[in-house]
Amino acid sequence: MAESPLILLAAGGTGGHLFPAEALGVELIKRGLRVRLATDARALKFSGLFTRDMIDVVPSETVRSRNPIALARTGLMLGYGMLVALNVVRRLKPAAVIGFGGYPTLPPLLAARVLGRPGIIHDANAVLGRANRFLSTRVNAIATSLPGVLDRDPALASKATTVGTPMRPAILAAAAVPYASPEVNGPLRLLVVGGSQGARVMSDIVPPAIEKLEPALWSRLILTQQVRDEDMARVRAVYDRLKINAELAPFFSDLPAKLASSHLVISRSGAGTVAELAAIGRPSILVPLPGAIDQDQFANAGVLAKVDGGLRIPQNEFTPDRLASEISALAAEPAKLTAMAVAARGVGRLDAAERLADLVMKVAGI
Structure with a gap:
């Protein structure tokens, strides 16, 4: 019997990024799909849905200053992360890659674009974060937590869906x-x-x-x-x-x-x-x-x-x-x-994970 489709979730290694990814993962598993997480090493300290054998650590770095040396170091690390992410996406062949913000999402989402895999970003903030803003023109769909986030950009608003912030089971x-x-x-x-x-x-x-x-x-x-x-x-x-x-x-x-x-x-x-x-x-x-x-x-x-x-x-x-x-x-x-x-x-939304899962399955063609 053929394996069920795999969805690769990509998130920075903080709770604000990981928890919505976990919530979506729980919902996708309920629907019979497989999930894995691409993230940085910080995520390994969090307990929850993603056990160590479900995680692919992708090297990454955040832009912390405009210092030329720091920017060069960040660029090199993201470049290395891109090579790792290309190997991960090529090996896993995910039906879609979903990013939840933070610079660690850049390599997996860019690798998905290079390899022709559908990409989606989710942003929980009232304004689009820097990494997601960079990715916004390079993905198939944008999910937002709040309405009106992209009202000033009609081109992006046309591929945006307001879903809310997926909530993990404990919430x-x-x-x-x-x-x-x-x-x-x-x-x-x-x-x-x-x-x-x-x-x-x-x-x-x-x-x-x-x-x-x-x-x-x-x-x-x-x-x-x-x-x-x-x-x-x-x-x-x-x-x-x-x-x-x-x-x-x-x-x-x-x-x-x-x-x-x-x-x-x-x-x-x-x-x-x-x-x-x-x-x-x-x-x-x-x-x-x-x-x-x-x-x-x-x-x-x-x-x-x-x-x-x-x-x-x-x-x-x-x-x-x-x-x-x-x-x-x-x-x-x-x-x-x-x-x-x-x-x-x-103003709370409790069905955001279901809404986002619906969007993921639509974009992935599942």
Whole structure:
């Protein structure tokens, strides 16, 4: 009996890229297809659908500066990755190659084009990322998470389909948990995360903000915070001194469940994070990563801020005083938190994996 068609998924090695790829992989397997993942070495630390024997590591490098030496090094690494990707695509003969953003997707998608295999890119951001922008004219179809991303480019908009951000099974399970409003004097569950790589600004701002809260609120807090190893001692010292009930770790493998149990989330506004907050329906205070060329995180946070599902605070305004004020106001008004949860959930999409799988099968001719 002939083997079922293979779909090659390509993603950068961070959660924001890998999790949607995993979600699509789960859906494609349900439909009887085979999947493999082409990515960089960072992905090997993530657990989930893709076991080591399902992964092809393709060398890659990100454009980090305009320094000629750095650009040359990046070009050489991407060139080497292209040779590896050509061998992978030639060997696997995938029915289609699907990229989820990040420079590690360039070699597999370009190899697919050279070898005549259909290519699709998915972008979870409110603006197209640099790697996807480069690939956009070289693929058969573009899937976006949000409507209107390509409205200013009719040529690209004609091959774009809005599908949402595919959600892995753990997020779908969390989305089934209804939001439970905090009681006026009851526990307040606060989750602080900084994306899959962590964020030092959270360690710099959140502890002194907590210290500025009324002492009566300290005893109510159940705080869960992602903290880098190098920041752990100083953050823990503050919370121990204030006798805050705090769980600190560099990484949470059960983050979807923690999102579901939270009353308020403080976070960066990466595309994956914003999509998950919307899918689960949780209030948030979002601090976009500053200095990004595309200002993608600022645009992502705007999706929730526009519907009053989250508060967007630029990093230069994200001070201990401002954060303490926002937490205090929300803690005193549980109805506001509930309204934010409902608003966030209103822009969430839970069927994105199915929609993207439909597009993949159409483009692949399956």
